[in-house]
Amino acid sequence: MLRLTNQVRPYAWGARTAIPRLLGAEPDGTPQAELWLGAHHGAPSTVHPDGGPVPLPRFIADDPHGVLGPRTVERFGARLPFLLKFLAADAPLSLQVHPDTARARSGFEAEERAGIPVGAPHRNYRDPHHKPELLLALDPFEALCGFREPAAARRDLEGLDGELAGLLRGDLAASDTHEALRSALTRLLRLPAPERGRLLAEFVAEWSACGGRGAHTGIVTDLADRYPGDPGAVAALLLNRVTLRPGQALFLPAGNLHAYLRGTAVEVMASSDNVLRAGLTHKHVDVPELLDVVDFSVLPVPYTGPRRLDGRREFRPEAPEFTLHEIGPGRVAAYLPGEGPSVVLALDGRVELVAEVGHGLTLVRGESVFIPAGSGPVKVEGRGHVVAATVGAL
Incomplete structure (x- = not known):
């Protein structure tokens, strides 16, 4: 067993006290969003054998079969296949989706051939791996996760007279649920630039004036205040709103459109940093690529429960x-x-x-x-x- 030191990711949405409190450090007033524990090249951990500190990726590379075991190397190659994170969100993360293995590999190879640097802000695929993830709430944790029935979103738009609300009602009235959701999300992400600001501002003003609807009452206005002119605030109406109790978990496979809103949690995922964003961000949004990756199925909220074994709770998703x-x-x-x-x-x-x-x-x-x-x-x-x-x- 080797002690680890780990890196903190200071994303703007991070809380200012949760990670310092975990680590027994004084907060410095800056947001600290994620503590990464693993060997991903974006923020690798360090192990401390007797000979002195060694980056975990190098420690693995020196003896992959001994460190990872022959069966792990046979299945995943000479790399640690998972990444563990402690996540502390004080503000919403971007509305995002993760690709499956085939899409990640082909996208990564295409961007490599195009000569796009891995760290370039407009790059979509930073590695050739998929990124299914499991989130375990440590306190009440709020999220948007997966599509709800188009009819439910359409009901929330009834009585709104604005232009965008009317267009979305028409999209959501399609008899095929996949087509209804695809049409609504596509419309929002492809609003013409000259009209986008006006249409979104009118919608948010009308939504606020009527007091909102259902479980999404305050979400639209809160997101719009944080990200003015971002269609992700209205796209939130298409998704399930979820509040996890401590000990509850979600499993997010490829294609599940989601956004974490606030709370602390533990995440474990395939060791990847591939994220395609739809909104609620100032980072790169590639609309055609995202629309090809999103799964427009209406599915139950993907809660995942544990098995109780040997005094522990084991979460083993697919x-x-x-x-x-x-x-x-x-x-x-x-x-x-x-x-x-x-x-x-x-x-x-x-x-x-x-x-x-x-x-x-x-x-x-x-x-x-x-x-x-x-x-x-x-x-x-x-x-x-x-x-x-x-x-x-x-």
């Missing part, structure tokens, strides 16, 4: 790259599986980790470790709250 384990809070005595590599983060308290092979160590709030493959099951005991990411079923 993503081979990862499984998320939660132990605690409170008095704990549990085992983490030891088939492949894992990353463990202590959210609270103090726990002892004892591997079947190798030494043990103590984790307190904010501390984390990387456990190479071959360590065997790891016993976790003490009083605290711990999450761990492992490779999906091997």
